Amino acid sequence: MRIPPRYSQILAVGLMGAATLLTLLVLVFVVVFVLGKGLPAVNLQFLFGMPRDMGRAGGILPAIVGTVLLPLVAIAIAMPLGVGTAVYLAEYTRETRLTKVLRFGTDCLAGIPSIIFGLFGFIFFVVMLKMGWCLLSGGLTLAIMILPTIIRTSEEAIRAVPNAYREVSFSLGATRWETVLKVVLPNALPGIVTGVMLGVGRSVGETAAVIFTAGSALRLPATMFDSVRTMAVHFYILAREGISAENAYGTAAVLIISILLINLATYGMMHRMLAARTK
Amino acid sequence: MSGDTNSKLVLRDFSVFHGKDHSLRRVSMDVKTNRILGVIGPAGSGKTTFLRALNRLNDLTPEIRTEGTALLDGDDIYGGSYDVVRLRKRVGMLFALPVALPMSIYDNVLYGPRLSGVRDRRRLSEVVERSLTAAFLWDEVKDRLQMSGLRLSGGQQQRLCLARVLAMEELEVILLDEPCSGLDPISTAKIEDALTILKDRYTIILVTNNTKQAARVADETAFFLMGEMVEMGPTGTVFTVPADPRTGEYITGKFG
Amino acid sequence: MKMSGEKAVRFGLMLLAFSSLASLLLIAVFILKEGVPFIIHYGVREFLLGLNWQPHKQEYGIYPMIISSLWVTIGAMLIGAPLGIAGAIFLNEFVPRTVMRIIKPTIELLAGIPSVVYGFIGVMVLAPFIRAYMGGPGLSVLAASVILGIMILPTIISISTDAIGAVPNTYREAALSLGATRWQSVYMVTIKAARSGIVASIILAMGRALGETMAVIMVAGNAVRVPHTPLDSVRTLTANIAMEMGQASGMHRQALFATGVILLCVIMLLNGIAISVVRGGVRRK
Known part of the structure; x- marks a missing residue:
């Protein structure tokens, strides 16, 4: 029928x-x-207190510090690489076999699951380079993981800058690099920042790639070679090992609020920059 | 081979190829110093290609190549060791559509000087005032120099673009690519007025689809058709007794 | 002077542009270097089809894990794909732009919630529910499928929405002008035109589901066995790696890397298919 x-x-x-x-x-x-x-x-003591008894009691300050530091290290490494790559692909070369291969590599990297990043970071940074479980190992691993996102969003943003701006810049005697610095990148900034914030968001929520590379020490790190525990890892350990459901929920709440704030900040920043440009 | 001493630009058998297309065919001409050369012709006649070749903006399009010679003050601008960046500082360009960069009026005007390394605040302010005045825009914007250039009207933006070109200290030649095509009559008049004053200091090449504009401001006029330069001569002669019948037909509006 | 500086800049940027490819190769080399010798030494057949995973007895068969990953992934697709595609179509075609502008970012927020949080909700809410109303241990293929199905929704919705949004409006207008209802124009014209994007979103989501680790560890139960019903507790390939990596060494660690090799191969294959589907779709248009 x-x-x-x-x-x-x-x-x-x-x-x-x-x-x-x-x-x-x-x-x-x-x-x-x-x-x-x-x-x-969640209260001030929970946020700014040191944990006691493996996190069963006390606060989560080291986890918060770890959650701030680790993405910062990752961004500091991934941003120059990613934006540089995007500038090269969008401004310095035409579509050739080489760029196709580079793009394919980026696409593949984007599809690799985080546990594989964890395995790689562990065997390469932690074991082979003898860096141990630390902030730097974790940051490098996360940097590789978020690189494709930063490359793609940056390239898209750079390509969206009107070609007329470039022509004007060249016609006024700017070199390509001066044009990139003075005209292209400032106008692509909202898009680049969006990509970076997406990377931060992913780093903050990541567990599998972090736990095998940054470790899970519940202390405040003093150097790049100290192990850190992020909130996501802390939450996982509390929940998985049945240490404290109450503190696990508390950590998850702080984690989710942080991620919501990161997302809101991303939107806010984009809008403010867009508004400033047309003012 | 080269023209007489008061020729700023000398072209000999100058051709531009766009892929397989021969977009500009063996043009030879002398552009005299401190004069306005008007370039007229229908769409697709190669006027813009010609103009963009003179400050090598065509370099940005990979499939474009050139043949023949183009001399600026006797130096081949397509010569292997020629400094393109320097060339573009000496030969400024005003585009058909006004493109204010997304920054303040002040920063727009100073884009060129800052590239050349001028940092002194007082000097920069002087350049801004001098350039905007020469482009007949100073009185309209002097109180809001920090405002974004994008907020100006189309006619104001085009004058801002002119000021931006004039701010370049090494400027000798101004190329204008149908600068008034999108503008109202008043803005057009202001730009034309500016040009007639500016020719005392610069050599100007004005590509226009408006033959009357060429008749009003150009000292000499060249007529382009399908990539060829049909003829070139004093504006009065070209407009009243053209050497080639096609020129007369175009001017009187039979085609194009 | 200046031009030679430009050349240096170009060269420097080109080196940076190799960073992602170099990382990819580095990852492949190191995972393969640790895993492949083990697979060859242990035997491909014994490794892939072996039923027993007992590291203390030197037995490393991952067949149960392969089947478990397959079940969980397919289950997740059965839940996530219809919901996601329906959502993408609905948002694009039947919802006013202003509403869409609020809902789409909200759904993309869903992608930002850490996988461990989903896993925990699976443990605290979903597993007890399944145990009480359907039987079994609760932590099961079904629980993992539901949680993964939810987790891949943003991927499917976001990519499919873009693909559907890219279909020219003239297509829709042509269909409507021929007397089609809105829905007919959607399923006869829009979906066909956006097909490659939708398929790509499903394949990419499949890769995500297959690769997801922490949430699965928490909700799948982790028993090493070939599942018989969706209510059985299972251990996936990813869970196997993550659970034992901490205390593994020697052969055992190599076996885990070998598991990673298998996972990497399958996911690369899926990504390759997704990329060629997208490229093919672009070429057709």
Whole structure:
């Protein structure tokens, strides 16, 4: 039996609407559930206190410090590489066999699961280069992991800069590099920052690649060669080893709020920069 | 071989190829110092290609190559050791569509001087005032130099672009690519006025699709058609007694 | 002077541009170097088809893990793909732009929630639910599939939405002008035109599901065995690596890298397919 088009439309749209609603509800549920269970545990002592008894009691200050430092190290390494790559691909070369290979490499790197990054970081940085579980090993591993994101968003942003700006710059006697520095990069900045923030967000939430490279020491790091534990790792250990459900929820709440803030900041920054440009 | 001593630019059998297309065919001409050369011709006649070749903006398009010689003050600008960056500082370009860079009016004007390493604040301010005045824009923007150039009207933006070219200290030649095509009559008049004053200091080549504009401001006029320069001579002669019948037909509006 | 500086800049940037390719090669070399000799030494057949994983007895068969990964991934796709594609179509075609501009970032936020948090919710909410109402241990193929299905939703929605949004409006108008209803124009024209993007989103999501580690460790139960029902507890390839890496050494560690080699190969294959699907789609247009 054939369903008349009008009814099939109502049926299809209804089903798809329900699917969309379900998706949104799941998001809301995850956030509300974690915040509801976790926020009661969060107070100043929890945020700025040192953990006691493996995290069963006390605060999560070392994990917060680790969560701030590790992405910073990763960005400091990945940003020059990624933006430099994007500038090269967009400004300094035409589409050749070489750029196709480079792009293919970036695409492949983007698809590698984080556990493989963890394995690689462990065997290469931790074991072979004898750096041990530390901030630098973890930062380098994460840098490789977020590199494709930064390359892609930066290249897209650079290509979106109107060609007329480049022509004007050249016609006023600028070299290509001067044009990149003075015209292209400033105008591509919102896009580049977005890519970097996406990378930060991924680093903050990452566990598998971090736990095997940065370790999980619950101390404040003094140097790049000290092990750190991020909030995501701390949460995982508390939850997985059944150390403290209460503190696990608390850590998860802080983690989710941080990630929401990072995302909001990304949007805010993009809008402010876009507004400033047309002012 | 080369023209007489008061020729700023000398072209001999100068051709531009765009891939397999021969977009500019063996042009030979002398552009005299401190004069305005008007270049007229229908769309696709090679006017813009010609203009962009003179400060080597065509370098940015990889499939473009040139043949023949183009001399600026006797030096081949396509010579192997010629400094392109220096060339572009001496030969400025104003595009058909005004492109204010997304920065303040002040920074727009100073884009060139800063590239040349001028840092002194007082000197920079002087350059801004002098250039904007010469482009007939100073009075309109002097109180809001820190405003973004993008917020100016189209006509103001084009004058800002002119000021930006004039701010370059080594400037000798100004190339204008249909600079008034998108502008209202008043802005057009201001640009034309500026040009007639500026020719005392610079050599100007004005590509225009408006033959009347060429008649108003150009000392000499060249007529381009399908990549060839049909003729070139004093504006009065070209407009009243053209050597080639096609020139007359174009000017009187029979085609193009 | 200046031009030679330009050349130096170009050369420097070109070196930077090799960073991602170099990283990829480095990763491949080191994973393969640790894993491949083991596979050859232990025997490809014994490694891939062996039923027993007992490192203390020097037995390293990963067949149960391969099957488990397969089940969990397929389960995740069965849940995530229909929901995600339906959501993408709905958002693009039947929702006003202004609403879409709020919902799409919200869903992309879903992608930012760490996998460990999803895993924990699986443990605290989903597993008890399954145990109580469907039986079994709760931590199971089903639980892992549901959690992974949710986790891949943003990937599918985000890429599919872009693909559908890129379909020219003239296509839709042509269909509508021929008397099609909105829905007919969607499934006869829009989906066909956006097909390659949608397929790519599914394949990429599959790669993510297969590669996901921490959430799976938490909800799949981790028993090494070939599952018979979706309610069985299983251990995936990724979980196997992550759980034992901490205390493994010697042969055992090599066996884990060998597991990584298999995982890497399958995911590279999936990515290769996704990339060629996208390229093919672009070429057709």
